[in-house]
Each structure stands twice: as C-alpha cells, then as structure tokens.
C-alpha cells in the first residue's frame with residue numbers, strides 16, 4: 090500500500106541526515122526523513138566530542154572543514170532560528186596540534202598557507218604563557234599503562250605546537266542535530282521517528298522509494314543513506330555495494346570525561362589538544378570538565394563491532410586514556426569515578442567520508458564519517474544537496490566530479506575526493522583528532 094510520495098527520502102536523522110534534509114528543503118525538495126530512534130541526533134551523533142578543527146591532511150578536507158567553521162560561528166543565522174530558540178553553542182577555544190617528528194602538522198601546513206587559515210607556531214615560551222601546566226616532554230611513541238616504559242621519565246622535549254585560534258567545540262552535539270531537524274521541519278520537511286527502513290525499492294536500476302518496518306511503502310526517486318554506523322547495512326539493502334572500492338565498518342570508541350581541578354580551570358584557560366605523541370585528543374567541556382579521546386595509537390587494539398553496539402566503559406581503556414592525559418597535564422589527577430561514553434564510528438577504509446551517488450540511479454550516500462565529520466555536518470549537507478541537484482539534472486559525476494564552491498569562503502571543494510570508487514588516499518592520517 091503506497092501512502093505518500095516525496096521528492097527525496099533521507100535515511101537517518103543524525104547531524105548529517107538532518108543537515109542534508111535541511112539543505113534539500115531549502116532547495117524546494119519535499120522530503121521525508123526516517124529514523125529508528127525517537128528523535129534527531131540520538132544515534133552516534135549523541136556521543137560526539139564535537140571538536141571543530143581544520144587539521145586535515147588533504148586540501149579538500151581542510152577546505153571543507155574551514156567552510157564548515159563559518160556555519161558554527163553563525164549557527165542561528167544558518168538555521169533562520171527564531172529568537173529564544175535554544176541553540177547548540179560553539180565555544181571557540183582554539184586548538185593546538187603538538188609537533189612530533191615528521192608529524193601531522195607538516196601535512197596540514199601547506200593547505201593552511203594556501204587557504205590563508207590563521208595559525209600560530211608555538212614554542213616553549215608560548216606554552217608557558219598560555220598553559221604552563223602542560224608538560225611538553227616527549228613521551229611517545231604511545232604506550233599502554235601496563236607497558237613498563239609507560240612511566241619512564243623522558244629526556245627529550247616536543248618541538249612545540251601549531252595553534253589554530255579559530256578551532257573549538259560544540260557543547261551539545263545532539264542539540265545541534267535537533268536544531269537542524271527543527272529548521273528543516275519549519276520548511277515542511279517531514280520526519281518519522283521510531284520508524285525503521287527495512288527495504289529500499291527500485292525498478293530498472295532506478296530508486297523508487299522505501300518500505301518501512303510496518304509495511305508502509307513510501308515513493309521517491311531519491312533516497313539518501315545517512316545511517317551512520319548502519320551505512321553498510323543500508324547499502325547492502327539497496328544492493329549498492331557493487332562498485333564501491335571503499336568499505337565502511339563500525340568501530341567502537343570511548344571518550345572519557347574527567348573533572349578539571351579548579352586551579353587549572355581548563356574550561357576557560359584550556360583549548361583542544363591533538364597529542365599524537367601520547368595517543369590522545371583533549372578538549373575542554375562546560376562545567377570545567379575535560380574530555381579525552383583516543384587517536385588510535387598502534388598499541389591500542391581496534392574493536393570492530395556491530396552497528397548496534399552499546400557497551401560500558403572498559404576499565405583498562407579508561408585508565409590508558411586518563412593516565413595519558415595525566416602525563417601531559419599532571420595537575421588533572423585520577424578521579425575515583427570512571428565517567429565517559431561509548432560510541433561507534435562509521436569508519437571508511439581511509440578514514441575519509443564518502444559523499445557520493447551510487448551505481449543505482451537516485452541512491453546517494455553520506456557515510457564513512459570516521460569519527461570526524463560532526464564539524465562538517467552543515468557544509469556536508471550543502472555539498473550533498475549540490476551534488477544531488479547536479480546529478481538529478483543530468484551531470485555525470487562519475488566522469489566529471491562535481492566541484493562545490495563553499496558558500497562562506499568561496500573555497501573550491503572537489504567532491505571527487507569523497508567518491509565511493511576512489512583508491513585509498515595515501516595522504517590520509519588513518520586516525521582522528523576529534
């Protein structure tokens with residue numbers, strides 16, 4: 090029984106799906122967004138550290154994230170939100186990438202220079218004036234606390250850091266998704282929550298719609314997979330895996346929340362820290378807390394899981410991340426209570442997202458966000474809508490990749506970089522700093 094016809098259906102109302110919905114709505118598409126959870130952003134988005142940074146190793150990655158920044162700086166304006174609407178807040182605390190020998194900062198700098206992204210080259214003196222509590226000794230390569238070398242006293246020091254003053258974090262990632270959902274709903278985009286897509290229908294290689302868990306059929310010539318860690322299941326459902334050379338796989342992740350001592354006041358004096366030397370990333374949080382996540386160092390096993398994975402914090406991983414944090418910021422201390430979240434990344438083989446069409450006409454993917462695309466949600470929504478519009482108007486994106494011009498900075502974003510058929514990008518860092 091067919092109940093309704095739409096211009097487009099989006100599967101998933103996380104921060105990515107909600108953003109795509111909003112942008113399609115702005116372009117006049119009549120859309121339906123379906124999510125098996127009870128509201129927007131209840132999936133992996135809700136566990137996000139929501140760090141906003143631009144330190145990507147490829148030009149399109151840097152360009153996209155720098156365009157993305159402007160949305161967070163003007164969030165209410167982007168959403169056309171009414172005065173009084175509770176909005177996700179962007180805290181522009183800055184971010185330092187600690188310099189390791191041959192490290193990540195070297196990949197980033199040429200792109201910063203060519204785009205004109207402001208940065209400061211911090212030496213010992215800069216660290217001393219901004220955060221003297223930070224121990225700049227070289228602890229790496231990262232180790233686990235059970236390694237006898239973990240507590241060795243280093244004799245060398247790191248070279249300094251690359252500070253980007255415009256970086257920051259969004260304090261409530263779920264609220265950000267909710268804001269996008271509300272903005273899209275105000276444009277008459279429909280949402281169905283507590284509803285699962287169970288079948289993707291097609292005829293002659295062209296998408297025709299979806300079937301929902303209760304047997305309802307919805308028609309649309311366009312379906313977008315924004316299902317987060319369920320992306321592979323949805324691609325299998327559609328039969329769209331055929332020409333994809335990059336796979337997506339769910340990966341378990343823990344982020345731990347540690348109170349900052351009052352004297353340190355990390356909420357107001359602190360900034361995000363990318364610390365490959367120690368295998369962690371760090372950011373301040375409201376209520377004078379510190380978030381500490383992992384940069385997937387070689388010594389930590391990766392836990393590939395089911396898309397529906399839910400788990401408890403593991404004592405040994407909590408200890409590893411909190412003790413690594415204490416090596417860098419010894420004043421933090423080790424709290425009695427083990428607090429944090431267990432989330433799931435949707436990891437692409439090269440940790441770069443797939444924003445693309447597929448081999449089935451009308452079926453699009455915004456997947457493989459690999460623990461680093463919260464910050465890009467708004468610009469990804471924009472880019473996906475541009476791509477969908479171009480392809481639906483006859484553009485052959487496979488032969489001639491769509492190039493999007495960023496609406497804020499005018500930066501060129503080559504969507505070919507995010508193709509499903511690419512070979513693994515050798516410049517990718519294969520890990521994340523949030």
Ligand SMILES: Cc1cc2nc3c(=O)[nH]c(=O)nc-3n(C[C@H](O)[C@H](O)[C@H](O)COP(=O)(O)OP(=O)(O)OC[C@H]3O[C@@H](n4cnc5c(N)ncnc54)[C@H](O)[C@@H]3O)c2cc1C
Pocket residue numbers: 100101102103104105106107123124125126130131132133134135136137138139140141284285286287315316317318319342343344431432433434455458459460461462463464465522523
């Ligand atoms: C622990 C953690 C830390 C992170 N830290 C950062 C960070 O600091 N900075 C950053 O930029 N990024 C970060 N990320 C990544 C970022 O949060 C994600 O890239 C982003 O939130 C993914 O959003 P999404 O909308 O694609 O997925 P999700 O939020 O998972 O949404 C997908 C939705 O699809 C729905 N769905 C799935 N299957 C179906 C179906 N069959 N029918 C209906 N609905 C379905 C689900 O219910 C879900 O709500 C982090 C991620 C995690 C997990």
